[in-house]
Amino acid sequence: MYIPTYQDMLDAHARIAPHIVRTPVMTSAYLNELTGAELFFKCENFQTPGAFKVRGATNAVFGLDDEQAKAGVATHSSGNHASCLSYAAMLRSIPCNVVMPKTAPQAKKETVRRYGGKITECEPSTSSREETFARVQAETGGDFVHPYNDPRVIAGQGTCSKEFMEQTDGLDMMVAPIGGGGMISGTCLTLSTLAPEVQIIAAEPEQADDAYRSFKAGHIIADDAPKTIADGLLVPLKDRTWHFVSNHVTDIQTASDAEIIDAMKLTWKHLRIVMEASCAVPLAIILKNRDFFAGKRVGVIVTGGNVDLDTLPWIK
Amino acid sequence: MYIPTYQDMLDAHARIAPHIVRTPVMTSAYLNELTGAELFFKCENFQTPGAFKVRGATNAVFGLDDEQAKAGVATHSSGNHASCLSYAAMLRSIPCNVVMPKTAPQAKKETVRRYGGKITECEPSTSSREETFARVQAETGGDFVHPYNDPRVIAGQGTCSKEFMEQTDGLDMMVAPIGGGGMISGTCLTLSTLAPEVQIIAAEPEQADDAYRSFKAGHIIADDAPKTIADGLLVPLKDRTWHFVSNHVTDIQTASDAEIIDAMKLTWKHLRIVMEASCAVPLAIILKNRDFFAGKRVGVIVTGGNVDLDTLPWIK
Numbered sequence: 001m002y003i004p005t006y007q008d009m010l011d012a013h014a015r016i017a018p019h020i021v022r023t024p025v026m027t028s029a030y031l032n033e034l035t036g037a038e039l040f041f042k043c044e045n046f047q048t049p050g051a052f053k054v055r056g057a058t059n060a061v062f063g064l065d066d067e068q069a070k071a072g073v074a075t076h077s078s079g080n081h082a083s084c085l086s087y088a089a090m091l092r093s094i095p096c097n098v099v100m101p102k103t104a105p106q107a108k109k110e111t112v113r114r115y116g117g118k119i120t121e122c123e124p125s126t127s128s129r130e131e132t133f134a135r136v137q138a139e140t141g142g143d144f145v146h147p148y149n150d151p152r153v154i155a156g157q158g159t160c161s162k163e164f165m166e167q168t169d170g171l172d173m174m175v176a177p178i179g180g181g182g183m184i185s186g187t188c189l190t191l192s193t194l195a196p197e198v199q200i201i202a203a204e205p206e207q208a209d210d211a212y213r214s215f216k217a218g219h220i221i222a223d224d225a226p227k228t229i230a231d232g233l234l235v236p237l238k239d240r241t242w243h244f245v246s247n248h249v250t251d252i253q254t255a256s257d258a259e260i261i262d263a264m265k266l267t268w269k270h271l272r273i274v275m276e277a278s279c280a281v282p283l284a285i286i287l288k289n290r291d292f293f294a295g296k297r298v299g300v301i302v303t304g305g306n307v308d309l310d311t312l313p314w315i316k
Numbered sequence: 317m318y319i320p321t322y323q324d325m326l327d328a329h330a331r332i333a334p335h336i337v338r339t340p341v342m343t344s345a346y347l348n349e350l351t352g353a354e355l356f357f358k359c360e361n362f363q364t365p366g367a368f369k370v371r372g373a374t375n376a377v378f379g380l381d382d383e384q385a386k387a388g389v390a391t392h393s394s395g396n397h398a399s400c401l402s403y404a405a406m407l408r409s410i411p412c413n414v415v416m417p418k419t420a421p422q423a424k425k426e427t428v429r430r431y432g433g434k435i436t437e438c439e440p441s442t443s444s445r446e447e448t449f450a451r452v453q454a455e456t457g458g459d460f461v462h463p464y465n466d467p468r469v470i471a472g473q474g475t476c477s478k479e480f481m482e483q484t485d486g487l488d489m490m491v492a493p494i495g496g497g498g499m500i501s502g503t504c505l506t507l508s509t510l511a512p513e514v515q516i517i518a519a520e521p522e523q524a525d526d527a528y529r530s531f532k533a534g535h536i537i538a539d540d541a542p543k544t545i546a547d548g549l550l551v552p553l554k555d556r557t558w559h560f561v562s563n564h565v566t567d568i569q570t571a572s573d574a575e576i577i578d579a580m581k582l583t584w585k586h587l588r589i590v591m592e593a594s595c596a597v598p599l600a601i602i603l604k605n606r607d608f609f610a611g612k613r614v615g616v617i618v619t620g621g622n623v624d625l626d627t628l629p630w631i632k
Contacts, residue, residue, distance in 0.1 A: 024340055029364060045588045048345060265625055272361045272621035274588040305588035309581055315631055 001239055004151040006193040009158040009186070012059040016156060019058050019091055021047050025167045028270045035286050036294035040171065041267075042164045045275045045305025049087040049115065051080035052160055052183055052303050056153030060145040061088040063152055069094045074142030076122075076133045078104040079232055080304050081147035086117030097142050099133045107308060148182030149238035157186025162194065164299050171198050172296040175282040177303055178202035178211045178252065179233035181241030187301070188248035198299075199250040203281035205230040206254040211237055215245065215252045229257045229313050232278035232304065253292075255284035261313045263287060267302075277313060279303045317555055320467040322509040325474035325502070328375040332472060335374050335407050337363050341483045344586045351602050352610035356487065357583075358480045361591045361621025365403040365431065367396035368476055368499055368619050372469030376461040377404040379468055385410050390458030392438075392449045394420040395548055396620050397463035402433030413458050415449045423624060464498030465554035473502030478510065480615050487514050488612040491598040493619055494518035494527045494568065495549035497557030503617070504564035514615075515566040519597035521546040522570040527553055531561060531568045545573045545629050548594035548620065569608075571600035577629045579603060583618075593629060595619045 026041045044052035061073060072095030075085050082098045089096035096117045100109060101124035112119055122132035137144060145153065160183070161174065174191060178184045184202045191198050204212050208226035214237055222236035237245060245252075255263070264280035267273065282300045286293045342357045360368035377389060388411030391401050398414045405412035412433045416425060417440035428435055438448035453460060461469065476499070477490060490507060494500045500518045507514045520528050524542035530553055538552035553561060561568075571579070580596035583589065598616045602609045 026362070046342070050588060268590050268625055269623075272366060272590040274584050274590060307585075309584055309628075310631060312625070312628070312631070315626060315628070 002151050003240065003243055004155040004189060006189065008151065008155040009162065009190055012152070012155040013159040013162055015062050016055060016058040016159065019062065019088070020054055022163055023047060025164065026271050026273070030270045031266070031283070036290060037286060038297045039286070039300055040168050040298070041271060041300050041302050042160060043273060043302050044160060045273060045279065045302050049080070049084045049111070050304055050306040051084055052157060052301065053080045053084040053147070054087060055159050056150070056156030056182060056186070057081065057084040057145065058088040058091070059156030060150065060152040061085070061092050061094065064143060068143055071141035071143065072096055073145050074098070074133070074137050074140060075145050075147065076100070076129050077147050078108060080306060082108065082117065083111040083115060085145055086112045086115035090116045095140065095142065097136050097140050099129060099136055101129065105308065111306070147235070148180035148185070149240045151240065153182055154185045154189060154240060154244070157183045158190040159186070160301060161187045161190040164301070165195055168299065170297065171195070171299045173199045173201055173293065174299040174301070175201045175203055175286065176301040177230065177233055177278050177281045178204050179278070180235040181211065181237045181245055183301060183303060184249065185241045185244035188244040192248050200248060201285070202245070202249050202252040203285045204252055204254050205233055205260060205281060206256045208234055209254050211245065212252045212254050214242070215249065218246070230260055230278040230281055232276055233281070253285040253289060255281055255288055259284040259288060265314050273302070274305050274307055275302050276304045276307055318467050319556065319559055320471040320505060322505065324467065324471040325478065325506055328468070328471040329475040329478055331378050332371060332374040332475065335378065335404070336370055338479055339363060341480065342587055342589070346586045347582070347599070352606060353602060354613045355602070355616055356484050356614070357587060357616050357618050358476060359589060359618050360476060361589060361595065361618050365396070365400045365427070366620055366622040367400055368473060368617065369396045369400040369463070370403060371475050372466070372472030372498060372502070373397065373401040373461065374404040374407070375472030376466065376468040377401070377408050377410065380459060384459055387457035387459065388412055389461050390414070390449070390453050390456060391461050391463065392416070392445050393463050394424060396622060398424065398433065399427040399431060401461055402428045402431035406432045411456065411458065413452050413456050415445060415452055417445065421624065427622070463551070464496035464501070465556045467556065469498055470501045470505060470556060470560070473499045474506040475502070476617060477503045477506040480617070481511055484615065486613065487511070487615045489515045489517055489609065490615040490617070491517045491519055491602065492617040493546065493549055493594050493597045494520050495594070496551040497527065497553045497561055499617060499619060500565060501557045501560035504560040508564050516564060517601070518561070518565050518568040519601045520568055520570050521549055521576060521597060522572045524550055525570050527561065528568045528570050530558070531565065534562070546576055546594040546597055548592055549597070569601040569605055571597055571604055575600040575604060581630050589618070590621050590623055591618050592620045592623055
């Protein structure tokens with residue numbers, strides 16, 4: 001199993017910098033007062049396709065040699081990875097094939113199509129997805145870019161923390177949400193070399209706390225179809241992301257859906273940004289574990305901003 | 317009647333720069349495609365108290381001499397001017413007295429109090445407001461800072477366009493919402509000297525179109541209690557703002573409440589920022605009058621981000 005290196009991350013940043021947004025870091029005097037910490041928010045929701053996943057996707061797409069590139073890329077995803085990979089493929093004018101469950105939200109499908117991605121629908125089951133994906137890949141020859149367990153993707157996500165450290169004057173802790181572990185792994189990859197003094201805290205929904213339980217148990221525990229408002233964080237860890245989580249993460253803390261929704265609304269109100277429920281898990285744990293974070297300089301990665309504005313979780 | 321000068325605006329910028337946010341300019345490939353124009357959004361919603369009005373308020377507060385400053389400032393407002401003036405006064409540690417109608421939203425009152433402003437309530441009528449304000453001013457000796465018809469306020473708002481021109485590589489048009497005309501007047505003040513080639517377009521809700529009708533008639537027409545979703549734009553022009561509007565504005569265009577709500581939602585979705593309905597009037601007129609704006613480089617001033625997140629206008 002190839003584990004991406006710090007140099008891979010540096011190469012990734014040089015490769016993708018012309019194609020991504022160097023997103024701003026925002027602060028809120030009010031949220032600092034509320035938490036007792038000094039919070040810095042890296043706004044990956046301001047990436048053009050609305051999520052940090054454009055980093056890993058762009059690294060994979062622009063790292064292909066010309067021969068491979070002709071056949072394009074392929075993936076399965078019902079979320080931000082699908083639109084970000086389509087977006088990156090559009091930038092390089094190569095094909096992108098995406099297998100999505102029939103039941104995926106219409107808006108997500110429209111975004112993939114807007115960026116030129118070709119969708120093949122499957123049933124909403126693991127077996128149908130794997131079968132359909134195998135067929136699509138065989139037919140198209142597209143290079144498989146896994147949403148998070150791919151070394152190119154992890155190296156790409158790691159570029160976020162590199163920028164974050166350049167944009168701030170030192171941090172004590174870095175907090176990011178954890179689902180499959182792509183962003184947290186990239187964060188570990190970068191900080192373990194660049195700033196090993198920074199504690200890395202993963203934030204997870206209580207209702208999908210498989211990473212938390214894996215971390216405590218010392219081996220991967222995969223959940224069966226968890227349900228939480230933080231719908232970007234449902235997937236389990238895989239071998240590469242487990243490598244980083246088990247070796248470099250300081251702690252995993254969890255928050256309930258109600259706490260996540262409160263933190264989401266607080267951020268919308270005081271930072272005045274639109275971001276997904278998944279991005280609110282870090283602030284939720286910071287509010288919940290005040291003593292742990294108070295007095296510290298804490299970086300928070302705001303992972304994405306693709307929200308269905310018609311159904312906000314605090315409006316019944 | 318003193319008309320503020322370009323030098324007043326430059327002095328204002330030097331005075332307030334340490335206290336305000338140099339707000340970022342954002343773009344959206346999607347909104348450019350949709351409108352056929354190249355749009356630049358200056359995000360004044362990211363000011364700490366959430367609105368451009370902090371510019372004029374801070375200029376007034378920090379321009380007071382020490383003797384005047386002891387008695388502080390006073391104003392009447394039920395909106396962003398009240399919280400921005402309180403915020404500026406808090407930065408200088410001087411008193412701020414605000415007369416607000418009993419009926420003003422609780423959230424607005426809480427913001428004023430959070431920034432140390434002292435609220436005196438009045439009945440929601442002009443006579444009660446004027447009477448109450450006269451009494452408060454007599455008792456406190458606070459310097460009256462009008463929400464928009466004050467030369468210090470107009471000079472302060474003008475600093476936004478100065479930054480905007482520095483942050484972009486030339487613009488063909490500048491579009492801002494118009495209520496009392498403070499921001500538009502500041503824009504005229506700055507651009508008529510700095511970049512007289514830039515057309516200045518004011519955007520107004522159809523349901524509070526007194527500035528539009530004044531502009532066509534050649535004299536101020538004040539509406540009696542208009543109603544629109546763009547509740548930051550209800551107040552009429554006054555003599556100083558009329559001076560700028562009548563002399564420097566290229567055109568005033570209007571949009572319906574439905575068009576404003578559509579533009580607001582589009583901005584939230586594609587720029588991923590939280591902004592008030594009033595700020596969406598510019599995009600609404602750009603979408604409505606496509607031929608007028610297509611092919612042009614258009615600056616849009618996003619005026620504020622203090623939104624009641626519990627009652628979004630597109631969610632019934």
